[in-house]
Amino acid sequence: MEEKLALMIEAARKSNERALAKLISHVEDRKPGWKDIMKAIYAETGRTCVIGVTGSPGAGKSSLVGEFAKQLGDMGYTIGIIAVDPSSPFSGGAVLGDRIRMRDISTYKNIFIRSMATRGMLGGLCQAARDVVRIMDFAGRDIVIIETVGVGQDEIEVVSASDYVVLVTYPGGGDSVQAIKAGVMEIADIFVVNKCDRGGADVIVSEISAMLDLSTETTEEIPPVIKVSAFTKEGIDKLMEILSEFIQKKNEGSHYQKEHIRQEVMSILETEMVTLIKEKISSNGNMEKELKLILSGKSDPYSVADELIKRFAVIKNPKQKRKGDFQ
Amino acid sequence: MEEKLALMIEAARKSNERALAKLISHVEDRKPGWKDIMKAIYAETGRTCVIGVTGSPGAGKSSLVGEFAKQLGDMGYTIGIIAVDPSSPFSGGAVLGDRIRMRDISTYKNIFIRSMATRGMLGGLCQAARDVVRIMDFAGRDIVIIETVGVGQDEIEVVSASDYVVLVTYPGGGDSVQAIKAGVMEIADIFVVNKCDRGGADVIVSEISAMLDLSTETTEEIPPVIKVSAFTKEGIDKLMEILSEFIQKKNEGSHYQKEHIRQEVMSILETEMVTLIKEKISSNGNMEKELKLILSGKSDPYSVADELIKRFAVIKNPKQKRKGDFQ
Numbered sequence: 171m172e173e174k175l176a177l178m179i180e181a182a183r184k185s186n187e188r189a190l191a192k193l194i195s196h197v198e199d200r201k202p203g204w205k206d207i208m209k210a211i212y213a214e215t216g217r218t219c220v221i222g223v224t225g226s227p228g229a230g231k232s233s234l235v236g237e238f239a240k241q242l243g244d245m246g247y248t249i250g251i252i253a254v255d256p257s258s259p260f261s262g263g264a265v266l267g268d269r270i271r272m273r274d275i276s277t278y279k280n281i282f283i284r285s286m287a288t289r290g291m292l293g294g295l296c297q298a299a300r301d302v303v304r305i306m307d308f309a310g311r312d313i314v315i316i317e318t319v320g321v322g323q324d325e326i327e328v329v330s331a332s333d334y335v336v337l338v339t340y341p342g343g344g345d346s347v348q349a350i351k352a353g354v355m356e357i358a359d360i361f362v363v364n365k366c367d368r369g370g371a372d373v374i375v376s377e378i379s380a381m382l383d384l385s386t387e388t389t390e391e392i393p394p395v396i397k398v399s400a401f402t403k404e405g406i407d408k409l410m411e412i413l414s415e416f417i418q419k420k421n422e423g424s425h426y427q428k429e430h431i432r433q434e435v436m437s438i439l440e441t442e443m444v445t446l447i448k449e450k451i452s453s454n455g456n457m458e459k460e461l462k463l464i465l466s467g468k469s470d471p472y473s474v475a476d477e478l479i480k481r482f483a484v485i486k487n488p489k490q491k492r493k494g495d496f497q
Numbered sequence: 498m499e500e501k502l503a504l505m506i507e508a509a510r511k512s513n514e515r516a517l518a519k520l521i522s523h524v525e526d527r528k529p530g531w532k533d534i535m536k537a538i539y540a541e542t543g544r545t546c547v548i549g550v551t552g553s554p555g556a557g558k559s560s561l562v563g564e565f566a567k568q569l570g571d572m573g574y575t576i577g578i579i580a581v582d583p584s585s586p587f588s589g590g591a592v593l594g595d596r597i598r599m600r601d602i603s604t605y606k607n608i609f610i611r612s613m614a615t616r617g618m619l620g621g622l623c624q625a626a627r628d629v630v631r632i633m634d635f636a637g638r639d640i641v642i643i644e645t646v647g648v649g650q651d652e653i654e655v656v657s658a659s660d661y662v663v664l665v666t667y668p669g670g671g672d673s674v675q676a677i678k679a680g681v682m683e684i685a686d687i688f689v690v691n692k693c694d695r696g697g698a699d700v701i702v703s704e705i706s707a708m709l710d711l712s713t714e715t716t717e718e719i720p721p722v723i724k725v726s727a728f729t730k731e732g733i734d735k736l737m738e739i740l741s742e743f744i745q746k747k748n749e750g751s752h753y754q755k756e757h758i759r760q761e762v763m764s765i766l767e768t769e770m771v772t773l774i775k776e777k778i779s780s781n782g783n784m785e786k787e788l789k790l791i792l793s794g795k796s797d798p799y800s801v802a803d804e805l806i807k808r809f810a811v812i813k814n815p816k817q818k819r820k821g822d823f824q
Contacts, residue, residue: 205799212797226554431791431798432784436775438802443774443810444767457759464758470539471758472532475765483770483810 171206179210182309185248187282190309194284197301208301211308216427218250218307219420221413222329223317225338230364233400234338235317241410242313243280247417250306250314251283254299254328282311296327297437303331313417326357331430334359334416339378341370355381359393360412366397366404443483450482498533506537509636512575514609517636521611524628535628538635543754545577545634546747548740549656550644552665557691560727561665562644568737569640570607574744577633577641578610581626581655609638623654624764630658640744653684658757661686661743666705668697682708686720687739693724693731770810777809 178196181189197204223231232253239249284302286295299316306314316332318325329335337358361378363371378395394412398405451457460478463469505523508516524531550558559580566576611629613622626643633641643659645652656662664685688705690698705722721739725732778784787805790796 205803208799209797212799213794228553428788428792431788434798435784435787435791435801435805436778438798439774439805440771442802442806443770446806447766447770448763451763457762460762461755461758464762465755467540470536471761471765472535472539474762475769476532478762478766479769479773 171210172203175203175207179207182211182305183214185310190282190305191284193305193309194302197305198286198298208304211304215304215307218303218311218314219334219417220303220314220316220332221416222332222335223315223338224325224329224335225340225362225364227319229338229340230400231317231319231338234362234364234398235315237400237403237406238410238413239281239315240278241406242413243278245414247280247312248310249281250303250309250311251281252299252302252306252314252316253283253285254295254316254318254325282306296331297434297441299328300331300434300437330357331433333420334413336360336362338362338364339374340365341368341374359416360409361393361395362409363395363397365399365401367399367402371397447478447482451478454482498537499530502530502534506534509538509632510541512637517609517632518611520632520636521629524632525613525625535631538631542631542634545630545638545641546661546744547630547641547643547659548743549659549662550642550665551652551656551662552667552689552691554646556665556667557727558644558646558665561689561691561725562642564727564730564733565737565740566608566642567605568733569740570605572741574607574639575637576608577630577636577638578608579626579629579633579641579643580610580612581622581643581645581652609633623658624761624768626655627658627761627764657684658760660747661740663687663689665689665691666701667692668695668701682712686743687736688720688722689736690722690724692726692728694726694729698724774805774809778805781809 175196178189178193182193193207197207223235225231235251239251243249284306286298286302303314303316316329318328335358337355337360339361340363361382363374363378365371375395375397382392382395396405396408396412398409400406457474457478460469460474464471464474502523505516505520509520520534524534550562552558562578566578570576611633613625613629630641630643643656645655662685664682664687666688667690688709690701690705692698702722702724709719709722723732723735723739725736727733784801784805787796787801791798791801
């Protein structure tokens with residue numbers, strides 16, 4: 171490894187924030203040596219407690235994350251926040267006050283914030299988030315909070331790689347529970363009904379509790395549903411109590427560890443394979459010939475994809491110890 | 498191809514709805530011969546106008562889609578609706594009245610509705626949606642409407658494969674514009690502020706217009722921003738007028754065609770590659786040995802992923818006409 175990188179790693183190990191930021195950028199941008207960095211730091215990670223926070227846009231996740239990050243910071247924990255922001259190049263990613271509110275808390279000691287724009291990112295969103303978690307973990311952050319802006323499939327995957335998932339909803343014209351059905355309900359460890367100062371929160375709590383009641387096995391523990399207000403601070407104490415329990419449990423060891431690692435390997439593998447074959451294709455005429463065939467009705471995307479795989483990749487069968495086995 | 502499949506294709510070509518539904522299920526479930534179906538029908542597709550409808554949960558997309566599907570149906574068009582529903586197995590995918598409202602309009606002639614659950618789906622969401630569009634196209638649907646539940650990265654990819662994208666938002670405590678920044682703004686061809694009967698809609702319209710004004714090149718056409726109410730029917734006429742223009746334009750040929758096909762090939766290719774290598778890995782011990790190495794600190798996910806790629810796949814360089822070139 172280059173000496174510059176080794177020095178950056180050494181400084182990050184000592185929790186130097188500038189080195190941490192540089193290391194993240196280096197890996198995010200897939201600059202030469204990024205994978206060596208990840209391999210080098212891996213053995214010293216796995217200690218941090220990762221909390222995923224998701225929910226529909228406008229649920230007040232940023233304010234809430236700001237609030238409990240501050241409190242956890244005051245309790246002596248070092249915090250890393252990853253704001254997964256699928257910002258459009260169009261809007262510049264800061265239409266509303268989100269990032270401004272975030273900047274507010276970034277001056278707190280113990281809190282390190284990193285925004286992750288997902289557009290134009292090299293490698294998948296999910297893997298990129300995992301990488302950043304690993305680096306923050308290595309740099310000694312006790313707790314890493316991943317906050318997503320929306321609730322899509324990718325966002326669900328991102329938070330499902332956390333140790334604990336907080337789902338934030340709010341009273342908003344009776345439509346808020348709809349946001350929950352987006353595949354996230356079964357991965358949430360706690361349901362937070364935010365903006366409870368607005369009224370209507372009790373209805374949401376009942377609805378969520380009813381859904382949980384119906385669908386949870388009698389042997390399972392029903393996840394807590396709590397009302398909070400980042401504005402009046404109602405319920406924040408209760409939330410902090412539950413989060414502290416999570417952090418405590420994590421320190422006693424996580425059951426999901428093996429499954430998480432399996433997912434991580436597959437996610438890296440997929441990203442790498444796709445990157446490799448994309449490079450090959452773009453350096454070999456970028457499919458122009460094939461596209462013409464499709465446009466003229468002489469072929470179709472399925473046949474072209476099959477043919478490209480056969481041409482550029484061989485899926486081997488290692489058991490038979492033969493090269494070139496394509497199935 | 499099996500005779501049963503050939504008969505199914507033949508019946509779907511004659512717009513038989515049962516055959517259409519069966520064909521979709523066959524392809525969605527990746528049953529034997531699914532790819533032959535896609536290859537067989539491809540040449541007879543490309544005629545339908547695909548309209549993607551997205552926006553945050555609770556924006557009233559389903560009601561709106563129901564409304565304009567009915568009107569387009571009355572105008573003589575045959576409609577296919579794909580409701581992309583990232584339903585959790587937990588909630589059964591029908592927490593709120595969405596699918597009930599949908600069932601309402603499914604009794605209308607000319608309208609064929611298909612719900613697509615994304616959890617546990619074989620192959621990517623985006624490719625699966627494209628496949629269903631192709632099949633509906635083949636079965637003679639003039640217009641296919643894709644409606645997503647949320648606004649995540651996957652959902653944006655799904656609708657970005659449409660000919661036209663409708664972004665639905667609504668007045669909801671000033672937070673609605675936040676939903677827009679999720680990377681979707683630059684792909685929207687029309688902005689609809691729904692539930693304008695509720696008040697506050699004008700503010701949203703101004704905010705969106707201001708954003709568009711700031712970021713659109715002077716040479717570009719600024720997409721329309723309109724207020725509608727699926728409840729009072731305000732603005733629906735204007736919306737129908739714009740949609741009719743879209744459909745007209747599509748019939749005159751789309752500029753995006755080549756780029757869409759390129760995306761489609763890449764999407765099929767990625768899904769296939771990943772499926773192939775996943776099968777190999779799971780039939781070769783499912784990484785148990787490698788996971789143990791990682792857990793004991795002797796390896797890391799990055800090294801394991803590299804090693805698995807080297808063991809199971811060869812990325813070839815066809816120009817050099819050599820086997821086994823791994824880069």
